[in-house]
Amino acid sequence: MDDPFNHEWTEKALDAIKAGTLHRRLIVHGGKVLAARVDGDCPRCEHPLRPFSLPLIGVLSEGGVLGRKASLAGSTYRIDVQCGCKHTHPRAPRDVTGCGIWFQVELKVGRDD
Numbered sequence: 445m446d447d448p449f450n451h452e453w454t455e456k457a458l459d460a461i462k463a464g465t466l467h468r469r470l471i472v473h474g475g476k477v478l479a480a481r482v483d484g485d486c487p488r489c490e491h492p493l494r495p496f497s498l499p500l501i502g503v504l505s506e507g508g509v510l511g512r513k514a515s516l517a518g519s520t521y522r523i524d525v526q527c528g529c530k531h532t533h534p535r536a537p538r539d540v541t542g543c544g545i546w547f548q549v550e551l552k553v554g555r556d557d
């Protein structure tokens with residue numbers, strides 16, 4: 445339970461997305477995926493996450509390298525998100541904000557944009 449990289453957090457994050465307490469969104473403009481954004485509540489400590497946004501240009505996806513090509517409907521992206529809530533957690537590693545967990549969020553063109 446105390447492993448910040450435990451796959452359990454990814455499963456919990458998916459539950460939170462289904463429950464509507466965590467939100468994922470792809471920013472698409474001009475047929476290209478520009479960024480992924482995740483906000484909502486941390487699946488572990490349930491504090492609000494600092495809105496997390498990751499530029500996706502040039503990131504490898506299942507469809508290949510993006511950037512110049514128009515993105516294809518159905519392309520999926522997996523991004524790693526760390527809890528960045530503003531609360532202090534006594535048991536979190538010292539050099540991180542939030543409770544320190546990492547989880548993976550999958551985003552899909554056509555579903556999350």
Ligand SMILES: [Zn+2]
Pocket residue numbers: 486487488489490491527528529542543544545
């Ligand atoms: Zn947290």
Ligand SMILES: [Zn+2]
Pocket residue numbers: 486489490491527529530531533542543
């Ligand atoms: Zn927290």
